[in-house]
Amino acid sequence: MKVVVIGGTGLVGSKVVERLNAHGHEAVPASPQSGCNTVTGEGVDEALAGADVVVDVSNSPSFADDDVLSFFTTSTANLLEAEERAGVQHHVAVSIVGCDRLPDSGYLRAKVAQEMLIRESGRPYSIVRATQFFEFTKSIADGSTIDGKVHLAPVHYQPMASDDVAAAVARAAAGTPRNGVLEIGGPEPLRMDEFIPAVLKENGDERDVVVDEHARYFGTELDDDSLVPGPGAELGAVGYREWAERRATA
Numbered sequence: 001m002k003v004v005v006i007g008g009t010g011l012v013g014s015k016v017v018e019r020l021n022a023h024g025h026e027a028v029p030a031s032p033q034s035g036c037n038t039v040t041g042e043g044v045d046e047a048l049a050g051a052d053v054v055v056d057v058s059n060s061p062s063f064a065d066d067d068v069l070s071f072f073t074t075s076t077a078n079l080l081e082a083e084e085r086a087g088v089q090h091h092v093a094v095s096i097v098g099c100d101r102l103p104d105s106g107y108l109r110a111k112v113a114q115e116m117l118i119r120e121s122g123r124p125y126s127i128v129r130a131t132q133f134f135e136f137t138k139s140i141a142d143g144s145t146i147d148g149k150v151h152l153a154p155v156h157y158q159p160m161a162s163d164d165v166a167a168a169v170a171r172a173a174a175g176t177p178r179n180g181v182l183e184i185g186g187p188e189p190l191r192m193d194e195f196i197p198a199v200l201k202e203n204g205d206e207r208d209v210v211v212d213e214h215a216r217y218f219g220t221e222l223d224d225d226s227l228v229p230g231p232g233a234e235l236g237a238v239g240y241r242e243w244a245e246r247r248a249t250a
């Protein structure tokens, strides 16, 4: 099966390509680096020629509200139209657990808009909603820093390894379209206000942490369960400690 991975040079995308190829599929990364730009449309028809499945794990270069909305809507619309022309049979996209519960976040509103375009396209699809990647912990802390202090909400948190995200996405790509959403999360139920400070400390990051129930996460306040997957979710195999040890020895 030929699978074109849009964003196949990125953190998750490169692992999806590797996994699919290891399982005997022909997985091809496509992104601006290889001349395929889903925002301008440049090189998209060429990249999709002969594809059975398209996996979209691209990300916006800018997280500013307008930029990210424009990126995901333009890119997804262009891609879905090109898939129709190319006769692609399955569109797989990565989204974020809880995106539909947090409309005050510009980034999450953009993911909801991306999901809606996919659902309303009438084309066969699978959406994999993941929780936060372990690799993203410092970026979350940076985005939560005000006057040098990291402001975090005391809420449930279930982050995961990007390897487990890639495994779930590769399985979705090799399977039949769900025409629905699969939620995935990490194996351990944690708390954001404990996990992130512990990771910062472990990495020698001296920033003070302020625990505040009104602290904003990418523009939105959080409820206790905003970011955690529901009961039907598939849980990853790699916990934080194992992930950190693997990373240290890599």
Ligand SMILES: NC(=O)c1ccc[n+]([C@@H]2O[C@H](COP(=O)([O-])OP(=O)(O)OC[C@H]3O[C@@H](n4cnc5c(N)ncnc54)[C@H](OP(=O)(O)O)[C@@H]3O)[C@@H](O)[C@H]2O)c1
Residues within 6 Å of the ligand: 006, 007, 008, 009, 010, 011, 012, 013, 030, 031, 032, 033, 034, 036, 037, 038, 039, 040, 056, 057, 058, 059, 060, 061, 075, 094, 095, 096, 097, 111, 129, 130, 131, 132, 133, 136
């Ligand atoms: N971070 C998290 O905790 C988290 C949680 C859940 C879901 N997600 C979702 O996971 C997805 C992948 O994230 P990631 O961290 O793996 O991304 P990433 O490492 O930042 O990679 C982004 C990819 O998008 C490509 N790209 C950028 N602009 C493009 C364009 N105009 N046309 C085609 N491709 C373009 C890049 O290509 P070049 O290398 O050529 O620039 C790169 O391959 C995102 O959709 C994100 O919303 C993230």
